[in-house]
Amino acid sequence: MTQPASGQDEPDLWFTLEHRPGPAWRYDLPEFEQDYTEHFAFIGLLRQRGLLVGGGPRPDQPGHGMIIIRGVDAAEAEYLATRVDMSTVHGLLEVTVRPWRVVIQ
Numbered sequence: 559m560t561q562p563a564s565g566q567d568e569p570d571l572w573f574t575l576e577h578r579p580g581p582a583w584r585y586d587l588p589e590f591e592q593d594y595t596e597h598f599a600f601i602g603l604l605r606q607r608g609l610l611v612g613g614g615p616r617p618d619q620p621g622h623g624m625i626i627i628r629g630v631d632a633a634e635a636e637y638l639a640t641r642v643d644m645s646t647v648h649g650l651l652e653v654t655v656r657p658w659r660v661v662i663q
């Protein structure tokens with residue numbers, strides 16, 4: 559039988575931040591010529607706070623990507639993704655925050 563990731567009774571709850579082009583996305587530019595400065599700053603903040611598990615683009619869907627974070631509750635995950643990541647505030651990207659129950663590590 560698989561044990562919970564943390565060795566406790568309840569498996570860890572992480573979050574996926576699933577990104578897609580937003581209203582400010584420049585469709586006249588290739589994906590990797592978009593201005594990701596604010597998004598990369600957000601990723602740096604997540605790393606600095608020890609929340610970042612990993613992230614990157616989805617090669618099957620240009621302009622889409624995902625970040626996995628841990629160590630926050632649902633409200634903070636939503637706040638970080640929609641209010642702290644200035645690339646979503648300014649509309650380059652849109653984001654969906656989803657909980658992810660981690661049972662195997």
